[in-house]
Amino acid sequence: MDKHIVLSVDHLHISVSTPHGMKKIVNDVSFRLNRGEVLGLVGASGSGKTMTCLAIMGLLQESAIIEEGSILLEGKNLLQATPAQMRSIRGGRLAVVMQNPMSAFNPTVTIGSHFMETLRAQRSLSRAEARELAETYLGKTGLPRPAEIMKQYPFQLSGGMLQRAMIAIAMSLQPAVLIADEPTTALDTVHQMRLLEQMRRLCEEQETAMLLVSHDLGVIAYMADEVMVMQEGSIVEKAPVARLFDRPEHPYTRMLLEARPGIGLV
Numbered sequence: 324m325d326k327h328i329v330l331s332v333d334h335l336h337i338s339v340s341t342p343h344g345m346k347k348i349v350n351d352v353s354f355r356l357n358r359g360e361v362l363g364l365v366g367a368s369g370s371g372k373t374m375t376c377l378a379i380m381g382l383l384q385e386s387a388i389i390e391e392g393s394i395l396l397e398g399k400n401l402l403q404a405t406p407a408q409m410r411s412i413r414g415g416r417l418a419v420v421m422q423n424p425m426s427a428f429n430p431t432v433t434i435g436s437h438f439m440e441t442l443r444a445q446r447s448l449s450r451a452e453a454r455e456l457a458e459t460y461l462g463k464t465g466l467p468r469p470a471e472i473m474k475q476y477p478f479q480l481s482g483g484m485l486q487r488a489m490i491a492i493a494m495s496l497q498p499a500v501l502i503a504d505e506p507t508t509a510l511d512t513v514h515q516m517r518l519l520e521q522m523r524r525l526c527e528e529q530e531t532a533m534l535l536v537s538h539d540l541g542v543i544a545y546m547a548d549e550v551m552v553m554q555e556g557s558i559v560e561k562a563p564v565a566r567l568f569d570r571p572e573h574p575y576t577r578m579l580l581e582a583r584p585g586i587g588l589v
């Protein structure tokens with residue numbers, strides 16, 4: 324295996340069972356993610372982006388079946404991992420930031436306790452070391468007064484602050500791969516750009532590779548090194564970001580680019 328490849332998805336096929344029979348939702352998806360690289364995944368709603376992410380994380384719903392393919396994280400086939408091994412991988416080498424920050428937190432537990440539980444389960448840190456690391460990462464994602472935030476409950480923070488806290492927890496694990504599915508949707512444009520900048524800096528510092536799912540082509544243009552375009556379960560185009568925006572080859576990519584709002588980053 325090439326030492327720079329951290330995640331390798333090959334010929335992934337996923338179907339879901341419906342009252343009308345099996346429905347194919349991911350069709351022969353293959354891609355590689357290199358250490359420290361940001362790979363953008365774009366496509367219309369329902370094109371299979373989230374299902375691809377859930378498959379990598381081992382969190383597909385029961386009605387979904389992986390019919391074929393392999394998913395290698397640092398050479399280990401995740402499709403052969405036990406549920407206990409997957410839980411440990413998810414909080415360790417593979418971290419996840421999903422769309423809805425509220426769903427990632429237990430409402431009865433403080434932000435600090437979430438941090439301590441995650442950090443101390445994964446790394447042998449004393450309480451004081453874990454606390455210091457947590458506060459450092461809260462600061463790195465732009466949250467003011469980290470020591471106070473640690474004492475607060477999820478409902479006491481705004482959606483944007485929770486999203487930052489969720490990213491801080493994920494990045495504090497220093498994962499090899501971060502799966503980020505619409506990670507900044509709870510923020511306005513200015514805060515979104517600032518947080519994306521901070522996420523990119525953290526990924527560079529830690530050499531974390533990111534699979535970034537977004538509807539927002541401005542976010543993709545700003546963040547990604549390479550972009551994959553997904554349509555109806557298939558990757559129809561994959562290219563370095565500048566080439567994709569300058570010379571889109573697939574008609575669907577051209578359509579997405581033409582449909583984007585006139586004001587933005589691209």
Ligand SMILES: Nc1ncnc2c1ncn2[C@@H]1O[C@H](COP(=O)(O)OP(=O)(O)OP(=O)(O)O)[C@@H](O)[C@H]1O
Nearest residue numbers: 339340341348367368369370371372373374375386
């Ligand atoms: N249990 C299910 N039964 C039938 N179809 C399903 C089921 N779960 C998901 N799907 C279908 O799978 C397809 C892929 O969904 P997915 O959530 O991956 O899309 P997406 O590209 O992430 O969309 P969005 O951008 O809206 O999150 C969709 O067409 C969805 O309707």
